[in-house]
Amino acid sequence: MDFPLFHLDFMGNRMLVAIIAIIHVIINHALAVGFIPLVTFLEFRGYQIKKYNPEKGKVWDENTRKLLFFAFIITTSLGALTGVGIWFATSLANPASIGSLIRVFYFAWLSEWVVFVLEVIFIMIYYLTWKSSNKSVRNKKRHIIFGAWLSFFSFLTMAIIVGILGFMMDPGSWEERKTLLSGFVNPLYFPQLIFRAPVAMMMAGCVALLATMFFLQKENQWRPGILRHISFWILLWMPLAVVGAFTYYWYIPRSMIGNLPVAIATQQFQEWYDSLITVIIAVSAIGFAIGTLGVFAPRRLPKYLLIIPVLASFLFLGTFERVREFIRKPYVIGDYMYANGFLKEEYPLYQQTGLLKNTPYSSIKEITEENKTEAGEVIFNLTCTRCHTTHGINSVVRNFELMYGEEKPLVADAMKAYMKNMHNIRYYMPPFPGNDEELEALAFYIIQQQSRPKRMEGAQLKGVEVKELDY
Amino acid sequence: MIASLLTQIPVPKDIPLPLPMAEWILVVVLILSFLLHILFINLMVGGSILTFWYEVRGLKNKDYDTLAREIAGTITVNKSLAVVLGVAPLLSINVLYTVYFYSANALTGNMWISIVPWVTVAFLVLYLHKYSWDRLKDNKTLHIGILGIGVVSFLMIPFIFLTNINLMLFPEKWGVVKGFTDALTLPNVFPRYLHFLTASMAISGFFLAWWFGRKSFKLVDNYESITKTDIKKQMLNLALIATGMQFIFGPLLLITLPSQGVTWGLLGVISGGVTVATIVIYQLWKLINEKNEIISRRFYVVVVLFFILVSFMGTGRHLYRENALKTHRQMMAERTAAHWEAVEKARNNELTPADETQTLLSPGEQLYETNCSVCHAAAQRLVGPPLTEIVPIYENNLEALKQWIKEPGRKRMDYPPMAGFPNLNDQQLTNISNYLLQGKWK
Numbered sequence: 001m002d003f004p005l006f007h008l009d010f011m012g013n014r015m016l017v018a019i020i021a022i023i024h025v026i027i028n029h030a031l032a033v034g035f036i037p038l039v040t041f042l043e044f045r046g047y048q049i050k051k052y053n054p055e056k057g058k059v060w061d062e063n064t065r066k067l068l069f070f071a072f073i074i075t076t077s078l079g080a081l082t083g084v085g086i087w088f089a090t091s092l093a094n095p096a097s098i099g100s101l102i103r104v105f106y107f108a109w110l111s112e113w114v115v116f117v118l119e120v121i122f123i124m125i126y127y128l129t130w131k132s133s134n135k136s137v138r139n140k141k142r143h144i145i146f147g148a149w150l151s152f153f154s155f156l157t158m159a160i161i162v163g164i165l166g167f168m169m170d171p172g173s174w175e176e177r178k179t180l181l182s183g184f185v186n187p188l189y190f191p192q193l194i195f196r197a198p199v200a201m202m203m204a205g206c207v208a209l210l211a212t213m214f215f216l217q218k219e220n221q222w223r224p225g226i227l228r229h230i231s232f233w234i235l236l237w238m239p240l241a242v243v244g245a246f247t248y249y250w251y252i253p254r255s256m257i258g259n260l261p262v263a264i265a266t267q268q269f270q271e272w273y274d275s276l277i278t279v280i281i282a283v284s285a286i287g288f289a290i291g292t293l294g295v296f297a298p299r300r301l302p303k304y305l306l307i308i309p310v311l312a313s314f315l316f317l318g319t320f321e322r323v324r325e326f327i328r329k330p331y332v333i334g335d336y337m338y339a340n341g342f343l344k345e346e347y348p349l350y351q352q353t354g355l356l357k358n359t360p361y362s363s364i365k366e367i368t369e370e371n372k373t374e375a376g377e378v379i380f381n382l383t384c385t386r387c388h389t390t391h392g393i394n395s396v397v398r399n400f401e402l403m404y405g406e407e408k409p410l411v412a413d414a415m416k417a418y419m420k421n422m423h424n425i426r427y428y429m430p431p432f433p434g435n436d437e438e439l440e441a442l443a444f445y446i447i448q449q450q451s452r453p454k455r456m457e458g459a460q461l462k463g464v465e466v467k468e469l470d471y
Numbered sequence: 472m473i474a475s476l477l478t479q480i481p482v483p484k485d486i487p488l489p490l491p492m493a494e495w496i497l498v499v500v501l502i503l504s505f506l507l508h509i510l511f512i513n514l515m516v517g518g519s520i521l522t523f524w525y526e527v528r529g530l531k532n533k534d535y536d537t538l539a540r541e542i543a544g545t546i547t548v549n550k551s552l553a554v555v556l557g558v559a560p561l562l563s564i565n566v567l568y569t570v571y572f573y574s575a576n577a578l579t580g581n582m583w584i585s586i587v588p589w590v591t592v593a594f595l596v597l598y599l600h601k602y603s604w605d606r607l608k609d610n611k612t613l614h615i616g617i618l619g620i621g622v623v624s625f626l627m628i629p630f631i632f633l634t635n636i637n638l639m640l641f642p643e644k645w646g647v648v649k650g651f652t653d654a655l656t657l658p659n660v661f662p663r664y665l666h667f668l669t670a671s672m673a674i675s676g677f678f679l680a681w682w683f684g685r686k687s688f689k690l691v692d693n694y695e696s697i698t699k700t701d702i703k704k705q706m707l708n709l710a711l712i713a714t715g716m717q718f719i720f721g722p723l724l725l726i727t728l729p730s731q732g733v734t735w736g737l738l739g740v741i742s743g744g745v746t747v748a749t750i751v752i753y754q755l756w757k758l759i760n761e762k763n764e765i766i767s768r769r770f771y772v773v774v775v776l777f778f779i780l781v782s783f784m785g786t787g788r789h790l791y792r793e794n795a796l797k798t799h800r801q802m803m804a805e806r807t808a809a810h811w812e813a814v815e816k817a818r819n820n821e822l823t824p825a826d827e828t829q830t831l832l833s834p835g836e837q838l839y840e841t842n843c844s845v846c847h848a849a850a851q852r853l854v855g856p857p858l859t860e861i862v863p864i865y866e867n868n869l870e871a872l873k874q875w876i877k878e879p880g881r882k883r884m885d886y887p888p889m890a891g892f893p894n895l896n897d898q899q900l901t902n903i904s905n906y907l908l909q910g911k912w913k
Contacts (some may be wrong), residue, residue: 002483003573004645006580020587076551077594084554085587087561092580095573099486102566106491110500113558120555124548343487349810349817358810360481403846403854403887414853421845425890460580463653466481466646471809 001341001359006092007385007458010392013093020089024082025321026203026314029196031071031079032123033154034204038233039068040147042208045229047140059222065130066215067208072127076120083116094386096341097332108164115157122150155197162192191251195244195320198237202287203313205234209294210306224298231294231301234309238287241316245280248320249273276319283316329428338430340386347433354435355382363465367437376445377456379438390449390456397450410450415443480643480799484807486569497567502785504559510674511553513667516625517675518546519597521709523622526615534697542679543601550594568639570803571796575639575654582631582651593624626668630655633663640795641729662724669716676709677777684766699764711755714748721745732795737787744783751776835906838899842892849912855886862907869908873900 008016042064050057090098102109126146133143163186209230216223252273290309294301332339342350349358356364362378364371380396388396400410403418416439423431432439448454490497522543529536564572576583600618607614631651638644638654648654682688684703725733725741754773761767816822832840846854847861865872877900879889895903906912 002485002570004577006577016584073595073598076547076554077598078591080551080554081587081591081594084558084561085584087558087565088576088584088587091565091573091576092584095569095577096486099565099569099573100488102562102569103486103488103491106497106562106566109562110559113555113562116558117552117555120551124551128548345818346814348820349814349822352817352822353813360483405885414848414851417848418845418854421841424842425845425892458580459577460583461650463578463649464481464646466479468479469482469806471482471806 001096001355001361001382003095004361004459004464005381005385006460007381007389007456008392009389009456009458012387012389012393013385014387015393017086017089017093020082020085022318022321024079024086026317027075027079027082028158029200029317030203030207030310030313031075032119033158033197034200034202035067035071035207036123036126036147036154037151037201038204038208038230039064039071040144040151041233042067042226042229043147044144047144056222056225059216059220060226061134063212063215063226067211068127068130070211072123075123080120094332094339094341097337100333100337105164112157112161112164115160119154119157122146122153126150158196158200159193162196163189165192188248188251191244191248194240195248196317198240198244199313199317201237202234202241203310203317205230205237206287206290206306206309206313209234209290209301210310213301213303213306227294227298227301231291231298234287235291235295238284238291241287242280242284245316245320249276249280279316279319283312286312330423330430338433339428340383340430340433342383342430342433347431350433351435354438355379355433356438358469360466360469361459361464363467365467367441372441372444373448375438376441376443376448379434379442380445381456383433383442385456385458391453396446397453400446401450410443410447412440412443412447415446416440419443479646480802481645482642482799482802482806483570483574484810485803487807487811491566494567497563498789501560501563501567502782502789504556504563506781506785508553508556508560511549511556512629513671513674514549514678515546515553516629516668517671517673518542518549518679519618519622519625520672521675521679522546523615523618526611526618530611532696534694537693538697538702540604541683543597543604545679545682546597547601550597554590568792568796571639571642572635574642574645575635578638578645578648579631579634579651579654583635586628586631589624589628593621593628596621596624629667630660630664633660633667637663640732640792642799659724659727659729662720662727665720666717666724669713669720673710673713673717674777676706676711676713677773680706680710681766681770684764684770686765700762703764703766704759707755707759711752711759714752714755717748718745721748728791729795731798732791732793734790734794737790737794740783740787740790744780744787747776747780747783751780833902833906833911834899835902835904836911838895838903839906839912842895843903846889855889856883858907858912862910865904865908869901869904872904872907873897876900876903 007013043061046057046060046064048057049060087098126143129143129146133139209227212223212226212230216226286309290301290306328334328339330338331344332341335344337343356362356367356375356378359378359382362375364375364378367375380390384396388394388399391397397410400415401407404410404414419432419439419442422429432442434442522539525535525539525542529539596617600614600621603614603617607617634651634654634657637657637659638648641657644654644657648657654660680703683699683706688699690699721741751773754769754776758767758769758773761769813822848857850857850859865875876892877895878891878893881888892900
């Protein structure tokens with residue numbers, strides 16, 4: 001509304017954010033929070049082994065260093081950039097929402113940043129001093145202690161971030177309690193933490209297992225021992241991860257749904273919620289199978305198939321991440337701003353006087369027969385494009401066809417009736433923010449799109465039209 | 472008509488939430504964290520250019536290859552810090568210039584988001600270069616080629632940032648710009664770029680003079696023809712020449728700045744900076760002519776001078792931004808205030824005459840209109856079947872209809888399943904059902 005609107009008409013803006021965010025979360029869990037403790041553990045074992053078998057200890061140490069090298073390369077490139085990328089992507093996908101959130105969470109995010117800078121510095125120190133740590137026993141000891149400290153520190157980072165997330169996701173606290181502390185006393189805080197920490201450890205184990213397969217030759221006599229340790233690590237954390245997942249699973253509807261229009265939400269929520277349990281069971285089974293095989297018969301671990309537990313553990317986390325998005329709708333900020341970027345408070349104005357009168361980014365003031373399609377496109381852009389595309393992912397045309405029957409021409413009156421009250425039956429949809437003429441133009445535009453598909457370009461390609469507003 | 476449209480300035484409204492802390496604190500955080508960020512960016516860009524330069528020279532003289540490798544070692548750390556340190560100024564500029572920054576981002580969105588994959592690739596390429604030095608020692612063309620990809624990326628990516636930071640200052644251009652290329656060719660972008668690139672070379676030369684000149688740095692045996700003093704001198708020369716060149720690019724930047732933000736105060740700050748820059752040049756000259764191998768105390772004097780210089784320029788940058796946006800911000804504040812007055816009126820129904828029709832509906836009809844009519848019509852198939860098909864089924868069976876509305880099953884496979892209404896209470900369900908069964912909808 002008050003921003004030129006970036007739009008990806010195939011992929012959709014939400015997908016852009018989702019891809020970047022999920023990559024970041026996976027790297028953060030699998031290669032930092034969970035990986036550093038595993039690396040420290042393996043380094044410590046290598047140090048112990050070296051005392052009675054220097055040759056074996058050296059192989060252990062070198063393999064562990066390579067694991068850390070791998071994590072170091074990925075976290076400081078893709079990991080770091082996707083972290084910044086979340087800011088970039090959200091500012092494009094929904095500038096009104098991230099712009100508002102930043103005004104409230106600036107301090108929280110700034111503190112998070114300080115911790116994050118320290119973490120990057122520590123990881124660099126840990127990796128870059130590895131080779132010199134092998135010069136003496138004293139150095140090695142210090143290095144391992146530093147690893148332990150870093151493990152604790154990464155956990156702390158996560159504990160802080162989960163608190164901030166909890167604060168933001170708690171729909172009730174937005175207006176009333178603007179203190180950060182509420183994020184840490186939020187009922188979902190501990191369930192999230194006891195879910196994420198062991199899952200991160202498990203994910204790290206899966207990645208390390210796969211990576212070791214590639215770092216060490218099959219003929220290497222010490223390889224089975226290392227694989228066995230990593231498998232043991234996976235088995236060690238698995239029960240905790242499952243308990244964490246169930247706790248989280250159990251708490252979700254009891255704490256977060258509480259603030260939503262419960263009954264309506266339930267039905268649509270239930271489908272998603274049920275799928276969670278399948279994922280928990282399937283992923284635990286895979287993890288258990290691989291872990292057991294690795295502990296008892298490490299030589300039999302299949303090299304390439306080890307990608308499966310890696311992907312499964314990513315899926316595990318990914319499914320749970322969806323909860324945060326799901327729970328929020330139809331709002332992007334609980335009870336304050338709808339997912340389309342409009343404030344709840346502003347709705348009466350727009351519904352009475354129209355959106356076009358209030359946006360500087362369209363040259364249209366009045367809808368006429370001649371500019372109806374054009375006006376419809378502007379309305380579509382303003383009200384739908386934060387989540388929908390014309391013909392791509394989550395396409396409006398397709399969604400209507402799914403309801404009214406495929407390949408049948410859409411009917412304007414039915415669509416208008418639907419869009420005017422859709423929020424009553426599809427709880428995740430915000431109410432339509434414009435007036436009746438605008439609704440009419442929007443329906444008209446979507447019908448046009450069905451018969452003559454035409455890509456809708458975002459402001460990044462076609463720019464914006466500007467008009468002077470009366471105020 | 473078109474011409475008048477083109478010159479129009481968009482006046483959006485601001486985010487209606489207060490700043491999270493006093494504005495001056497945010498400004499201080501912005502300026503300081505940005506300077507820290509840009510310092511490491513400079514070292515990263517300048518360092519990779521120098522690595523490239525010395526590795527190419529290393530084809531003839533092995534010593535320069537060794538030197539290039541030493542420099543490449545610093546980039547890994549500098550680039551990681553450059554990225555993480557960028558988050559604080561990003562947050563700060565987002566919060567201080569929300570509408571301006573996000574508008575510029577959206578208008579150049581494709582390139583803006585491409586920063587994420589592009590920098591990732593550039594970083595990975597740099598790692599590949601660094602860790603394949605030995606493996607590719609017999610294939611220098613490939614090795615230098617890999618670095619080339621990284622260096623070209625580092626030379627191009629700043630354009631995206633500068634274009635954004637430039638475009639955000641000129642709302643009058645937002646309606647004209649169609650995509651990144653348009654924004655890139657606005658008059659001020661290239662002078663900014665030259666200014667930045669020269670600064671990168673100056674800072675990198677200066678940093679590396681310290682890096683190679685520090686006491687604990689021992690020249691390893693594999694240097695044959697060059698000495699520690701040579702390297703130090705080359706780096707300081709670079710710093711001096713690059714700083715000197717800023718006396719060309721600086722004024723160029725100032726002249727191409729649109730005049731709306733230029734004030735006497737700004738000129739004062741910049742003159743302060745220029746004065747310090749002159750002293751820096753003089754001190755660098757002295758430093759170069761010192762004969763000692765190890766970096767002297769004068770070096771730290773120049774560090775302080777550089778810091779003062781950069782603070783002047785950072786403040787100047789900020790002043791210009793404030794001045795350039797002053798009028799527009801005022802307009803935006805007025806429009807925001809007017810908007811919220813209108814919102815208030817709309818909420819009190821002062822804008823339109825009260826709509827009487829709503830109150831005339833029976834409670835059942837009202838509920839039907841807001842909930843059921845979304846999917847059902849009298850005689851026509853919409854999302855669900857028409858009432859003419861439904862109602863006869865429930866004739867004289869109010870309870871069954873109520874039950875179905877509350878928790879529907881699925882009877883017709885050619886229709887999507889109906890959403891239930893467990894949120895409606897018994898009275899509401901009775902009202903709707905009565906309305907339907909009485910047949911007033913016909």
